[in-house]
Structure formats: structure tokens, C-alpha cells
Amino acid sequence: MDDVHADVRTRYEKLTEPYMDCTFKFEVVEYQGAKKAKKEQIRIIDSFKYLGLRGKIRLSNPAQVFTVLQSYSIEADLCPRSEPDYCWFGRQVGLSARSHGIVDRYEIAKRPYFGTTTFESELSLVTCNLALVKEGQLVYDPFVGTGSFALAAGHFGGYTFGSDIDFLALKGGRPGQKDIKRLKDNFKHYGTQTKFGDVLCMDFTNSALRKDLIVDTIVCDPPYGIREGLRVCGTTNLESAKLTENKLIDGEKAFLRREYVQPKKPCTLDFMLDDLLRFSAERLPVGGRLCFWMPAADDEDIPRLIPQHEKLELIYVLEQSFYRWSRRLLVYVKRDGSYTGKTVTKEERAHENNFRERYFNRFI
Numbered sequence: 001m002d003d004v005h006a007d008v009r010t011r012y013e014k015l016t017e018p019y020m021d022c023t024f025k026f027e028v029v030e031y032q033g034a035k036k037a038k039k040e041q042i043r044i045i046d047s048f049k050y051l052g053l054r055g056k057i058r059l060s061n062p063a064q065v066f067t068v069l070q071s072y073s074i075e076a077d078l079c080p081r082s083e084p085d086y087c088w089f090g091r092q093v094g095l096s097a098r099s100h101g102i103v104d105r106y107e108i109a110k111r112p113y114f115g116t117t118t119f120e121s122e123l124s125l126v127t128c129n130l131a132l133v134k135e136g137q138l139v140y141d142p143f144v145g146t147g148s149f150a151l152a153a154g155h156f157g158g159y160t161f162g163s164d165i166d167f168l169a170l171k172g173g174r175p176g177q178k179d180i181k182r183l184k185d186n187f188k189h190y191g192t193q194t195k196f197g198d199v200l201c202m203d204f205t206n207s208a209l210r211k212d213l214i215v216d217t218i219v220c221d222p223p224y225g226i227r228e229g230l231r232v233c234g235t236t237n238l239e240s241a242k243l244t245e246n247k248l249i250d251g252e253k254a255f256l257r258r259e260y261v262q263p264k265k266p267c268t269l270d271f272m273l274d275d276l277l278r279f280s281a282e283r284l285p286v287g288g289r290l291c292f293w294m295p296a297a298d299d300e301d302i303p304r305l306i307p308q309h310e311k312l313e314l315i316y317v318l319e320q321s322f323y324r325w326s327r328r329l330l331v332y333v334k335r336d337g338s339y340t341g342k343t344v345t346k347e348e349r350a351h352e353n354n355f356r357e358r359y360f361n362r363f364i
């Protein structure tokens with residue numbers, strides 16, 4: 001604290017003059033430290049008396065909030081140190097949207113349409129924030145499902161569209177069902193329907209999008225294959241598929257009929273991630289971001305599992321831990337031709353990310 005006071009004393013007159021007569025309050029915030037006793041907080045606050053603030057103290061809705069922020073490190077026994085490592089003093093200039101209830105507003109249970117695999121509202125907002133989604137951008141989710149990322153991107157002003165191989169997730173139910181809710185109903189519920197483009201039933205690894213379509217941002221949570229196996233369009237039995245496709249129904253070949261369901265074959269997570277990076281490198285503008293979540297067992301050599309592409313720079317790896325496994329938010333940014341990255345594909349990585357197999361074997 002002595003260093004903080006020495007620094008503040010050298011320039012406080014210039015910094016505080018516009019706020020001398022405003023209502024104000026002081027607060028002490030600890031990061032990774034035990035909350036200080038009221039007596040200790042008052043002692044810290046009183047040490048700033050030399051500022052000479054003339055306004056009235058108001059604990060509720062003051063015009064200005066002055067904060068002492070202290071950061072502590074954690075000892076080996078998981079207890080915070082007795083003294084802070086760093087200390088700052090400042091004036092509050094703004095708060096995040098969290099303080100205005102954004103997380104609670106987008107809570108999954110409050111949406112008209114959601115499912116068992118709907119991504120958490122808070123992390124969807126965090127992901128889109130790290131993707132730098134802003135007003136007027138075109139945002140694509142290639143595994144859109146029930147649309148948590150699309151909804152979050154719409155909140156930040158992005159124009160969203162998505163695709164998914166599961167048409168039931170997009171349609172919200174089977175044809176003929178009553179009171180079907182769909183993704184667009186969520187946008188209507190939050191008043192962001194003008195930010196919803198559309199969704200299409202599509203196998204991402206066989207993209208039907210135009211080759212020259214540029215998207216500003218890509219955010220997604222690729223399927224891990226836990227609730228059901230990870231699949232793409234195709235077949236492991238070509239002869240049987242040919243018979244099914246060409247079967248005549250009312251004089252029309254089966255694969256030409258509207259209700260025809262394309263056969264699917266198993267796919268690995270590594271293969272899917274390589275396709276995702278390749279697609280992003282082709283479709284993002286310089287400076288555009290790709291954000292997605294990747295799972296891994298805790299005993300894996302994580303850096304060796306992370307896919308790389310020569311045109312994409314990995315700038316953040318953020319971990320969310322569970323029991324014996326974790327998932328990481330990977331954030332890439334598209335660079336121009338002067339960037340010299342490297343491509344690390346499934347074949348070049350040290351070992352396969354066989355997360356699904358290890359998950360069902362309890363990570364043995």
C-alpha cells in the first residue's frame with residue numbers, strides 16, 4: 001500500500017479535481033484473498049483521507065466509486081498469502097454487462113426453445129465476447145444445434161446463421177407435432193429477430209456454402225460424440241447405400257424425395273477439427289476470429305492435441321475443468337500473408353484425441 005499511496009500523492013490533484021464535490025463511496029476488493037474484516041477495510045479507506053474529497057458519502061448509487069483492488073497468490077496449501085502481491089487504486093468508469101443481469105436474462109430455462117445439449121448461457125456470451133462479435137458482423141456456427149452461440153452473437157449485434165447435421169435440432173421436433181418451438185423463437189423472445197439469418201441442415205465436412213462466402217466470425221462447440229457417436233454424411237457399406245438411394249417410391253428414386261435421410265458414418269474429433277481450421281482459414285477475413293471448445297482428458301499432453309493452421313494464430317487457450325477431464329476454449333485469429341505459422345494436422349499430431357473412447361472407459 002505504501003507504493004500505491006506514494007504514486008497517488010504525486011498526481012491526485014489532477015485526477016480528482018472533476019470529482020471533488022460528487023457523491024462517492026470507497027470499496028476494497030480482494031482477488032484470491034480472504035475477505036477483509038470491516039475494521040481492516042475502514043483502515044484502508046481512511047488512509048486515503050489526503051484526497052480531500054468534499055462530496056457526501058453515499059453507499060447506494062453514488063456518482064463516483066473509488067476502489068482499492070488487491071491481488072493475492074495462492075500458497076501450496078491452497079490458502080491465500082497474508083499480504084497481497086499487487087495493489088491498485090482507481091476510479092470505476094464502467095461495469096461489464098454481467099452487472100446488468102445479462103447472464104440471468106439468457107438463462108437456458110428462460111428460453112422458449114432449448115435441448116439437452118444446449119450450451120451454457122454464460123460461456124456462450126464469454127465465447128462471443130472473446131470472438132469480438134460486434135454490430136453488423138456475419139457470424140457462423142457450423143454446429144448450431146439449439147443455437148446458444150447464435151443467440152449470444154445476436155445480443156452483441158452480429159447477424160447469425162448456422163448449420164447442423166441433425167435436422168430435428170433445427171426443426172424443434174418431428175413434422176406433425178403441435179406447439180413446436182424452434183431457434184428463431186428464442187430470437188423473437190429476446191427481441192433480436194432481425195439478427196437471425198437462418199439455419200440449414202448440412203454436414204459441415206461436406207459444406208454446401210459458396211466458396212467465395214466470407215464470414216467475419218466463427219464460433220462453435222464441435223460435437224464430442226458423448227451423447228451419440230460423432231457422424232458425417234456417408235456410408236461404410238457402399239453397395240447397401242446404393243440400393244437404398246435408388247429404391248423407387250411412387251415412381252421416384254428415394255434420394256430425390258423430400259423425406260429422404262442421408263446415411264451417416266462415424267467420424268473422429270481430430271478429423272472434424274482439421275476441417276474446421278481449414279474452413280476458417282479460407283472463409284475468415286484478416287483479423288477475423290475462430291473460437292471453439294475442445295475436450296481432453298486431464299492426463300493428456302494438451303499442447304500436442306491442439307490443431308494448428310499456418311494462416312491462423314492461436315492467441316488464447318482457456319480451460320474449464322471437470323472431474324478427470326476438461327475442455328478448452330481455443331481462440332484463433334486470421335493473419336495476413338506475412339504471418340509464418342505452421343499447419344499441424346491429425347496425421348502430424350503426436351497422438352489422437354480419442355476423447356469419446358476414453359470418456360466411456362472412465363479415462364483409464
